[in-house]
Amino acid sequence: MSAVTDVLVVAPHPDDDVIGCGGSIAKHVRDGARVTVVIVIGRERSALDDSVSDAAFAAETEAAAKALGVHRCIRFDEPSRDFVLSRRVHLDLVRVLREVRPQVVYLPHDNDDDVEHRMVHRLTVEALWMAGSEFFQETGGRPMPAPGLVLGYEVWAPMARFQYAEDIDGQIETKVEAMRAYVSQLRHAAWDEGIRGLARYRGALSKGSGHAEVFQVLALGAAPAPGAGGGDRD
Numbered sequence: 001m002s003a004v005t006d007v008l009v010v011a012p013h014p015d016d017d018v019i020g021c022g023g024s025i026a027k028h029v030r031d032g033a034r035v036t037v038v039i040v041i042g043r044e045r046s047a048l049d050d051s052v053s054d055a056a057f058a059a060e061t062e063a064a065a066k067a068l069g070v071h072r073c074i075r076f077d078e079p080s081r082d083f084v085l086s087r088r089v090h091l092d093l094v095r096v097l098r099e100v101r102p103q104v105v106y107l108p109h110d111n112d113d114d115v116e117h118r119m120v121h122r123l124t125v126e127a128l129w130m131a132g133s134e135f136f137q138e139t140g141g142r143p144m145p146a147p148g149l150v151l152g153y154e155v156w157a158p159m160a161r162f163q164y165a166e167d168i169d170g171q172i173e174t175k176v177e178a179m180r181a182y183v184s185q186l187r188h189a190a191w192d193e194g195i196r197g198l199a200r201y202r203g204a205l206s207k208g209s210g211h212a213e214v215f216q217v218l219a220l221g222a223a224p225a226p227g228a229g230g231g232d233r234d
């Protein structure tokens with residue numbers, strides 16, 4: 001199998017990438033891959049966030065990406081609650097896909113409880129098809145080969161069934177550190193401890209101990225997940 005050189009993570013909101021697959025991102029980086037994160041929708045403000053400027057929040061997003069070793073973080077800043085699956089936003093994602101040409105793609109799983117997460121799932125599945133087609137030349141770039149592996153991640157609400165578990169024992173502290181970069185979000189709840197708890201739960205279920213992230217396998221081809229072949233795949 002050829003090594004993974006490029007990974008693309010599509011996140012509906014800032015921090016969904018950290019929660020859903022932050023450990024796997026850190027593992028891909030350890031293995032020498034370049035990871036690009038696309039955050040589709042902009043920040044949702046609550047009354048608790050009024051004192052946090054957009055610049056300060058953007059700095060938190062950057063710090064989280066840096067903690068995981070993300071190569072490039074792209075923010076589309078689509079408006080929350082006014083987000084629509086327009087032709088424009090599809091083409092924006094096709095443009096990124098054709099540029100990055102990832103072998104592994106992460107997106108929210110198809111049955112997520114959050115409506116915007118489900119919309120971003122649909123957006124990504126559609127954009128993957130579009131990026132591989134001969135159409136949409138206005139985005140520039142050549143048609144993209146199909147990624148070998150497309151994985152759906154969970155954000156807080158555990159998915160009922162998963163097909164793949166990634167061992168993140170070596171990455172759990174990095175994942176928690178990335179979550180802690182979202183200083184303003186930790187005022188709402190102890191998300192950092194929530195991340196640790198979810199990873200422990202998934203570790204217990206998938207391998208009897210330790211920490212894991214679990215995924216829905218949406219497409220499976222030649223590209224290995226991080227650590228695959230290293231003996232830690234179930």
Ligand SMILES: [Zn+2]
Pocket residue numbers: 012013016114117155
């Ligand atoms: Zn979200």
